[in-house]
Amino acid sequence: MNLATYFMEATYLIASVLFVLALKGMSHPETARRGMFLAEGGMFAAIVGTLVGQHIVTWVWIIAGLTVGSIIGAWMAIWVPMTAMPQRTALSHAFGALAAALVGVGEFLVHAGDMSVVTRGALGFEVILGALTTTGSLIAAGKLQGVIYGKPMQFRGQSIVNLAIFLAMIGCFVFFWIHPEAQSVFYSMLGIAFLFGVMLVIPIGSADMPVVMSLLNSYAGLAAAATGFVLGNNVLIIAGTLDGFSGLILSILMCKAMNRSITNVLFGGFGAVIAEATSNAGGVMREISLDDAAMQLAFANRVVFVPGYGLATAQAQHAVRELAELLEGRGVTVKYAIHPVAGRMPGHMNVLLAEANVPYSSLYEMEQINPEFPSTDVAVVIGANDVVNPDARDNPKSIIAGMPILEVDRAKSVIVLKRGQGRGFSGLENPLFFKSCTSMLYGDAKSSLSHLAQAVQHV
Amino acid sequence: MNPAVLIASVYVFALAAFLGYQVISRVPPLLHTPLMSATNAISGISLIGSLVLAGAKGYPLFAHILGFVAVTTATINVVGGFGITDRMLKMFGKRKSETKAAAQ
Numbered sequence: 297m298n299l300a301t302y303f304m305e306a307t308y309l310i311a312s313v314l315f316v317l318a319l320k321g322m323s324h325p326e327t328a329r330r331g332m333f334l335a336e337g338g339m340f341a342a343i344v345g346t347l348v349g350q351h352i353v354t355w356v357w358i359i360a361g362l363t364v365g366s367i368i369g370a371w372m373a374i375w376v377p378m379t380a381m382p383q384r385t386a387l388s389h390a391f392g393a394l395a396a397a398l399v400g401v402g403e404f405l406v407h408a409g410d411m412s413v414v415t416r417g418a419l420g421f422e423v424i425l426g427a428l429t430t431t432g433s434l435i436a437a438g439k440l441q442g443v444i445y446g447k448p449m450q451f452r453g454q455s456i457v458n459l460a461i462f463l464a465m466i467g468c469f470v471f472f473w474i475h476p477e478a479q480s481v482f483y484s485m486l487g488i489a490f491l492f493g494v495m496l497v498i499p500i501g502s503a504d505m506p507v508v509m510s511l512l513n514s515y516a517g518l519a520a521a522a523t524g525f526v527l528g529n530n531v532l533i534i535a536g537t538l539d540g541f542s543g544l545i546l547s548i549l550m551c552k553a554m555n556r557s558i559t560n561v562l563f564g565g566f567g568a569v570i571a572e573a574t575s576n577a578g579g580v581m582r583e584i585s586l587d588d589a590a591m592q593l594a595f596a597n598r599v600v601f602v603p604g605y606g607l608a609t610a611q612a613q614h615a616v617r618e619l620a621e622l623l624e625g626r627g628v629t630v631k632y633a634i635h636p637v638a639g640r641m642p643g644h645m646n647v648l649l650a651e652a653n654v655p656y657s658s659l660y661e662m663e664q665i666n667p668e669f670p671s672t673d674v675a676v677v678i679g680a681n682d683v684v685n686p687d688a689r690d691n692p693k694s695i696i697a698g699m700p701i702l703e704v705d706r707a708k709s710v711i712v713l714k715r716g717q718g719r720g721f722s723g724l725e726n727p728l729f730f731k732s733c734t735s736m737l738y739g740d741a742k743s744s745l746s747h748l749a750q751a752v753q754h755v
Numbered sequence: 756m757n758p759a760v761l762i763a764s765v766y767v768f769a770l771a772a773f774l775g776y777q778v779i780s781r782v783p784p785l786l787h788t789p790l791m792s793a794t795n796a797i798s799g800i801s802l803i804g805s806l807v808l809a810g811a812k813g814y815p816l817f818a819h820i821l822g823f824v825a826v827t828t829a830t831i832n833v834v835g836g837f838g839i840t841d842r843m844l845k846m847f848g849k850r851k852s853e854t855k856a857a858a859q
Contacts, residue, residue, distance in 0.1 A: 365830020373838025
């Protein structure tokens with residue numbers, strides 16, 4: 297080892313430590329940002345270390361790649377609106393995974409002959425995980441952006457087809473493991489993995505995206521870790537594993553918040569089945585006028601806002617904050633109740649409300665806010681449906697039975713802001729809407745909220 | 756990869772997994788979106804593998820081209836990921852008093 301190599305290894309060690317410190321900083325909003333500066337520093341050190349320590353002879357491709365990547369990356373970082381955060385995150389999972397897969401292909405091109413058995417195994421994992429995460433994330437991003445139809449796409453015999461694809465992929469992997477010289481098998485494996493990624497995400501509905509996003513996050517990380525095994529590079533293993541486990545923990549949390557198993561999310565095709573008369577919903581929905589709703593809010597003591605994905609689609613985060621401020625000005629206590637799977641990715645609602653300058657101290661998690669609903673005068677549900685469906689608690693036959701919910705039905709009165717009378721995304725009837733304490737305010741969430749704010753001013 | 760290196764790598768993997776579990780289970784749900792985009796940016800570390808592919812000695816031209824694409828996508832991930840994470844965390848960093856002041 298020469299000096300340059302030692303320098304490179306030292307930067308890798310520093311980077312690994314800084315990455316861990318960065319994630320530790322994430323445990324509190326006050327320290328999170330400083331933590332990320334550490335991670336950025338670590339990344340920069342690792343890049344410089346690599347450029348110094350490896351025998352780089354061709355700079356053209358590197359400079360071109362860094363330049364193009366930085367321009368696109370910076371453009372994304374600056375211009376993507378907060379409402380489009382799920383799509384952007386999915387897209388960037390695709391980019392990270394594609395890089396891992398391509399590095400794998402490159403390694404195969406150059407070193408296929410002299411790889412050990414273990415390295416070949418790791419290479420197989422890297423390429424498979426990288427490729428399926430790439431296409432899977434692209435499909436997820438397409439669904440979230442609305443380019444691809446968001447409902448689950450299912451057909452007869454789908455699981456058999458998927459199983460066949462999976463077995464073919466594993467078959468190629470094993471064959472390549474034993475016969476590294478079989479180029480066509482390696483490339484078939486790559487192709488099948490791309491296809492498998494598509495097949496894996498296509499049957500999953502948009503409402504289940506929080507779990508899928510977390511899983512893809514995990515796969516992208518594990519692909520990077522496998523790259524580390526192939527290249528014998530510890531910083532890749534550490535960073536990839538941290539990412540992999542972060543994604544895994546998030547997906548477990550999301551599954552818990554829906555009371556479903558990961559297999560059920562991946563293969564259940566939730567939302568395709570319209571629940572047939574298992575709901576005890578019935579009766580009439582009571583509509584409320586803007587002025588009456590404003591009156592109720594203005595004379596309440598405690599108001600809880602319950603945002604859902606509808607808040608994001610209507611881009612109503614600023615409107616809700618304005619209304620909340622007016623109410624606070626009248627002495628009303630305002631809180632926000634955030635369900636773990638509200639929105640399309642973990643923490644989606646928190647980010648939107650933070651963008652609208654809602655202080656994070658008024659955002660409450662499900663466990664904290666649920667005991668407070670009985671003493672809440674008005675709960676305002678904004679574009680949320682399944683996460684406030686009392687059937688999950690009361691009706692064991694419901695397909696969402698057992699999912700923990702925000703118990704808004706225990707509040708003294710409930711105002712539901714909803715686009716129309718139709719069912720929510722999952723196609724389930726929601727008995728909450730038929731309760732006597734519930735009143736419906738139809739219309740676009742953003743305009744409803746700003747009209748409410750005007751009306752509150754005139755009360 | 757010889758057995759000693761492999762075993763060392765497996766140790767690194769296992770310890771990193773354990774550490775990751777400990778550290779990440781403390782992240783509040785409030786910060787789950789920034790967490791995801793931050794870990795995603797960090798896993799853009801595959802950039803350093805891409806750099807080698809794009810420019811190191813003894814690689815054929817086709818590998819350099821694959822490396823170029825990999826460097827590009829990994830850089831998008833790193834720059835975009837850190838950039839957007841910072842943008843999000845800036846929003847969370849605002850204290851209540853500042854928010855009130857800004858609103859008036």
